[in-house]
Amino acid sequence: MRILRTIVFCIFLCSSFSGLSHPIDELIILDIEQGQLNVKDQQMTAEYKAALKRQRMRRLAAMNWQEKFVLFTKAGVEHIVPKGLDHILFVLGLFFSSLILGSLLWQVTAFTLAHTITLALAALGIVQIPGAIVEPVIALSIVWIAVENCVFKQTNKWRPFIVFCFGLLHGLGFAAVLNQYGLPKGNLVPSLLAFNIGVELGQLLVLVSAALLVWLIRNKSWYRQRVQIPASLMIALVGLFWFVERVL
Amino acid sequence: MKKLLFITTVVLLGACQTQTEQASVNPFYQEWDTPFGVPPFEQITDEHYMPAFKKGMEENLAEIDVIVNNPEAPTFANTLEELERTGELLTKVQRVFYNLTSSNTNPKLQELQRELSPLISAHYDKISLNEALFKRVETIWQDRENLDLSDEQLKLLADTRKSFVRSGALLNEEQKAQITEINSQISELTTAFGQNLLAETNGFELILEEDDLDGLSEGIVAAASDAAKQKMEEAITEQDQLKYEGKYVFTPHRSSMYPFLTQSNRRDLREKLYKAYIQRGDNDNETDNKETAAKIAKLRAERAQLMGYESHAHFVLEERMLKNPAEVYDLLMQLWKPAVARAKVEVADMQAVVDEEGGNFKIAGWDWWQYSEKVRKAKYDLDEAALKPYLSLDNVLNGVFETTNKLWGLTFTELFDINVYHPDVRVWEVKDKDGSHLGIFLGDYFTRSNKRGGAWMSSFKGQSNLDGRERPIVVNVCNFPAPVGDDPALLSFGNVTTLFHEFGHAMHGILTNVTYGSMSGTSGPRDFTEFPAQILEHWAGEPAILKSFATHYKTGEVIPDELIDKLLKASKFNQGFANTEYLAASLLDMDWHTLKADEELKDADAFEEASLSKIGLIDEIAPRYRSTYFSHIFAGGYSSGYYSYVHSAVLDSDGFAAFQETGDVFNPELAAKLRTHVYEKGSTEEAMELYKQFRGRQPKIDALLKVRGLDGSTD
Numbered sequence: 001m002r003i004l005r006t007i008v009f010c011i012f013l014c015s016s017f018s019g020l021s022h023p024i025d026e027l028i029i030l031d032i033e034q035g036q037l038n039v040k041d042q043q044m045t046a047e048y049k050a051a052l053k054r055q056r057m058r059r060l061a062a063m064n065w066q067e068k069f070v071l072f073t074k075a076g077v078e079h080i081v082p083k084g085l086d087h088i089l090f091v092l093g094l095f096f097s098s099l100i101l102g103s104l105l106w107q108v109t110a111f112t113l114a115h116t117i118t119l120a121l122a123a124l125g126i127v128q129i130p131g132a133i134v135e136p137v138i139a140l141s142i143v144w145i146a147v148e149n150c151v152f153k154q155t156n157k158w159r160p161f162i163v164f165c166f167g168l169l170h171g172l173g174f175a176a177v178l179n180q181y182g183l184p185k186g187n188l189v190p191s192l193l194a195f196n197i198g199v200e201l202g203q204l205l206v207l208v209s210a211a212l213l214v215w216l217i218r219n220k221s222w223y224r225q226r227v228q229i230p231a232s233l234m235i236a237l238v239g240l241f242w243f244v245e246r247v248l
Numbered sequence: 249m250k251k252l253l254f255i256t257t258v259v260l261l262g263a264c265q266t267q268t269e270q271a272s273v274n275p276f277y278q279e280w281d282t283p284f285g286v287p288p289f290e291q292i293t294d295e296h297y298m299p300a301f302k303k304g305m306e307e308n309l310a311e312i313d314v315i316v317n318n319p320e321a322p323t324f325a326n327t328l329e330e331l332e333r334t335g336e337l338l339t340k341v342q343r344v345f346y347n348l349t350s351s352n353t354n355p356k357l358q359e360l361q362r363e364l365s366p367l368i369s370a371h372y373d374k375i376s377l378n379e380a381l382f383k384r385v386e387t388i389w390q391d392r393e394n395l396d397l398s399d400e401q402l403k404l405l406a407d408t409r410k411s412f413v414r415s416g417a418l419l420n421e422e423q424k425a426q427i428t429e430i431n432s433q434i435s436e437l438t439t440a441f442g443q444n445l446l447a448e449t450n451g452f453e454l455i456l457e458e459d460d461l462d463g464l465s466e467g468i469v470a471a472a473s474d475a476a477k478q479k480m481e482e483a484i485t486e487q488d489q490l491k492y493e494g495k496y497v498f499t500p501h502r503s504s505m506y507p508f509l510t511q512s513n514r515r516d517l518r519e520k521l522y523k524a525y526i527q528r529g530d531n532d533n534e535t536d537n538k539e540t541a542a543k544i545a546k547l548r549a550e551r552a553q554l555m556g557y558e559s560h561a562h563f564v565l566e567e568r569m570l571k572n573p574a575e576v577y578d579l580l581m582q583l584w585k586p587a588v589a590r591a592k593v594e595v596a597d598m599q600a601v602v603d604e605e606g607g608n609f610k611i612a613g614w615d616w617w618q619y620s621e622k623v624r625k626a627k628y629d630l631d632e633a634a635l636k637p638y639l640s641l642d643n644v645l646n647g648v649f650e651t652t653n654k655l656w657g658l659t660f661t662e663l664f665d666i667n668v669y670h671p672d673v674r675v676w677e678v679k680d681k682d683g684s685h686l687g688i689f690l691g692d693y694f695t696r697s698n699k700r701g702g703a704w705m706s707s708f709k710g711q712s713n714l715d716g717r718e719r720p721i722v723v724n725v726c727n728f729p730a731p732v733g734d735d736p737a738l739l740s741f742g743n744v745t746t747l748f749h750e751f752g753h754a755m756h757g758i759l760t761n762v763t764y765g766s767m768s769g770t771s772g773p774r775d776f777t778e779f780p781a782q783i784l785e786h787w788a789g790e791p792a793i794l795k796s797f798a799t800h801y802k803t804g805e806v807i808p809d810e811l812i813d814k815l816l817k818a819s820k821f822n823q824g825f826a827n828t829e830y831l832a833a834s835l836l837d838m839d840w841h842t843l844k845a846d847e848e849l850k851d852a853d854a855f856e857e858a859s860l861s862k863i864g865l866i867d868e869i870a871p872r873y874r875s876t877y878f879s880h881i882f883a884g885g886y887s888s889g890y891y892s893y894v895h896s897a898v899l900d901s902d903g904f905a906a907f908q909e910t911g912d913v914f915n916p917e918l919a920a921k922l923r924t925h926v927y928e929k930g931s932t933e934e935a936m937e938l939y940k941q942f943r944g945r946q947p948k949i950d951a952l953l954k955v956r957g958l959d960g961s962t963d
Contacts, residue, residue, distance in 0.1 A: 040697055043697045044354075044696070044697055044698055047696045047697060047730070048670070048671065050730065051670060051671040051672040051694070051696075051730075052671045054671065054672065054731070055671035055672070058662075058664070058674070059664045062662065062664060
């Protein structure tokens, strides 16, 4: 029956669609008045991305701080596992440097402290460095760490300091993805904190998984020759590839 | 081991296959178990439409066959109610498809639209010309006195029968064949009219050099330069490309022409573009529309005569609120005199500016935009940029929600977990005063490159109480500028009015509460359906309401009174022009369509000239549309219906005056009447009856004259 309403339009008033309050024939008129739509993929994609961010911001604004806390913790984890492959490799780079828990702990703490600082500074708009610089250097930092693993059998005393510096960089990288993701206007600090906690959890997840995998073979004589060095070399290669990719 | 591997692979492959098969089931064939039955947009791909359309049409015809072949005697239940239930799949796919081709299209959908258009009109032809179906309806109609039908059922019966009769069901075979022949000729001619006009509009371009740009703002120059680059890209030969290199292009599309006419200080170029615009379809070339228009009018008159009507206008108006041409002419002429009088004052105001500047010329049509802008600045001095910070989209939405809350107690809850067709689309659940669910409202507000211009309301699901309580899903689509950076979207006051207007349509679609879906929501006559939308605009301009929502997005400061004063005063600006050009076009439309079948076929120019000189149109103003580019009436569905806009305006001004007379724009008693008699009723009663039940009397035009400043009070 809905159709009969349409019939009236169809037969006498050209084709029309009853569901629209501005019927389809008016769209013919618009075609003439405004010109036909010229759809461009590139522009559509850019508009879509901007709209996606607006949608996320609206959703965020409607949440209470607990919900935001959970959401940002989750986002933090996701930005390590599975999305932050470069950060995973960096952490693995640290893991393959030493089997002495103390040394590893020092490095991870330095890394965490450093990226927390820059993440906060960048997210609050205090520091701004373009991604074109940060991203390639992050790739290089992976190469550096991995190469060092192959050269030195045990980590040197400068290592935590170097890791700290690299951590500052990675913090800027996190801030960039966080900015794309969108930080809420209300509850900014708790959300930032939650994101950071998420990142730590993600990091911990990587470390624990790696530790479990090599637990039984860590004391074998061939561990360094067959595991530590080849793994580090692989990491270095990937890092190098990313560096080239990001510079080009 | 190898065997095991083989088996595993087979099993895995099999699993994959069933998975892909499951994924490829056409979502239109399934029940939608989404929240509130919102279409599962994320599952629908472009490939699903065509098969669903074809299946939908087949099913629809099969359902009609079942009704027709029912051995039982025709009854209201086994014919009209069953008819209501037909076409479910087709409606489902149509709603999604036509909504998306307007608001979120892509080249594939555009192509589908071209393919589908003839298929669909052929499909509906098959139903409307189904004689056996008509016979059943007619049998029930003849017996209606004995059937104990409700008023709503009677109206459905009458409307359904009428639509068959108006397709020629009561004519003899010879007449029917004639009608079919005329219809197909008209259809060819209207298509040709549109194509000619498109070619004429796209065919003219004003290519300018750097030193022709005197007066144009940076934004306009940039747009014209972009247009030139676009033309260069499209050009095939190198010679054509060179033509546009480093140039600036303006076209007779309104979006390009109006800014040029407003800003350009080059009177000669303004004249050139303006004349190109008003000469479209009137250039004695192969895309000339004079003969096409005259032929269409003539054929329509012949068809009306065959059907037993005096003229095409009589035929169309039978279904409208104003029932015959005399009533339409009467309305238009009542407005005509004050409108032209006001326009003459506006010409004098502009001439004064010209003389003061030492211009030494008489104001002409192509000067109007530039000089009216100068008058506007001097007299009204409203700075749109100063206004915008008070009108963030969220504030305005709160304003319109609050307005309907105060009128009818509605509440709106934004929903975030519903999949929509684009991330800019927002979703609200609308609840009634008692907390019961009324419907779903989607708002798609920002402009984007794959959305049509303008603003409209439409629905994804209709309302009906036939088989249980089904509530609607409606959408408002607008083209407001998207926000920049982290600032909120800021609207102009024009945007605010548009938002309230479309929201009024949405309320018509959401508050509706009728048994039969085909009579729900905005299904009423064209000169009525704008009323529920337009009346809501009045609340947007009420100072008290403006103050309740218009707060500065940064400081929170309430909009100052001074700004509101200027805003309201500016709404009366240039009304002489706007009304005169519109009324001239409406009268022209009526003249074309009150032609008798045997009247001599004149050429469109001569006909138009006679028509306009009869009413005394002044030289400085052309009709809003001249005959050769009047696509509303010769390519679209507005024949003898262009007056509808002003008729709805009479209703909304008169209707809002009812609230003002009580001293309370939220008067509860009137608000309740407006809801029950207008917003809820759809087309279940005659529109004029509905209006009278709300207003207590027939509409009067006085309030409109006052609103538009045509009552002589504007200085």
